Amino acid sequence: MPKQVKIKHIRCSRKTQPADISKRSALIEYVRAKHPHLKLKKLGEGAYATVLGSPSGKTVFKIGADDGDGAYNDIQCDAYLNYLKVVCKDQSNPFFPKIKSATVYLRGKEYAYIIEMERLTSLEDGKNHNKLGATERYLFDVLQEDESLEGMAHNVEVMLKLAPELKHNKKVTSLLMMSKKLSKLIQEWGNDMHDGNIMLRGRQLVITDPIA
Ligand SMILES: Nc1ncnc2c1ncn2[C@@H]1O[C@H](COP(=O)(O)OP(=O)(O)O)[C@@H](O)[C@H]1O
Numbered sequence: 001m002p003k004q005v006k007i008k009h010i011r012c013s014r015k016t017q018p019a020d021i022s023k024r025s026a027l028i029e030y031v032r033a034k035h036p037h038l039k040l041k042k043l044g045e046g047a048y049a050t051v052l053g054s055p056s057g058k059t060v061f062k063i064g065a066d067d068g069d070g071a072y073n074d075i076q077c078d079a080y081l082n083y084l085k086v087v088c089k090d091q092s093n094p095f096f097p098k099i100k101s102a103t104v105y106l107r108g109k110e111y112a113y114i115i116e117m118e119r120l121t122s123l124e125d126g127k128n129h130n131k132l133g134a135t136e137r138y139l140f141d142v143l144q145e146d147e148s149l150e151g152m153a154h155n156v157e158v159m160l161k162l163a164p165e166l167k168h169n170k171k172v173t174s175l176l177m178m179s180k181k182l183s184k185l186i187q188e189w190g191n192d193m194h195d196g197n198i199m200l201r202g203r204q205l206v207i208t209d210p211i212a
């Protein structure tokens with residue numbers, strides 16, 4: 001049986017565990033079998049994870065496991081899990097996705113994860129992209145350039161020095177915290193922000209998967 005690890009700050013009361021964590025298809029079947037009433041469909045897929053959701057559900061399951069021959073086997077080098085730690089510690093920041101539960105399964109060096117998180121809409125859809133306001137559009141461009149992100153954090157800090165009353169403005173402080181934390185992660189890992197990894201909650205940009 002694989003060992004189950006809880007990511008700090010997230011409660012998880014899962015009792016059953018998947019028998020096979022080395023294949024993504026097996027984990028997808030495990031999640032579907034656990035929630036048959038949800039009639040889960042594939043909403044998106046990348047190199048590292050598959051996202052399932054029910055037609056009218058407000059949350060989705062992000063399933064991270066290998067979909068090739070070898071299992072994932074170096075958890076310290078998992079960019080997404082390193083980002084998830086940051087996200088779970090700062091759930092009130094609107095730029096970060098809301099996480100309902102996060103479970104990492106370990107068996108020896110192999111690992112896989114199942115994350116239940118809020119359902120977001122895609123910016124890959126041109127219609128959604130056109131809904132962006134001028135500020136979000138600007139920010140969307142800045143996020144994709146790692147140096148711009150660092151520059152933005154610096155500019156917000158300068159602005160706060162000039163106008164300290166803005167320290168109480170949630171939009172400004174969340175922008176500053178997000179850009180500081182992400183520019184640190186991106187310096188270490190590399191930038192993977194694009195319209196597949198930046199999504200929307202209403203008109204709010206939400207960064208789902210920013211580091212490579
Ligand atoms: N919270 C979400 N709600 C709806 N769809 C999502 C959500 N998160 C990711 N997706 C979709 O699933 C795709 C793959 O997810 P992602 O987290 O980027 O995995 P990968 O690390 O494999 O790129 C995304 O491109 C997006 O279309």
Ligand SMILES: [Mg+2]
Nearest residue numbers: 046196197209
């Ligand atoms: Mg992605």
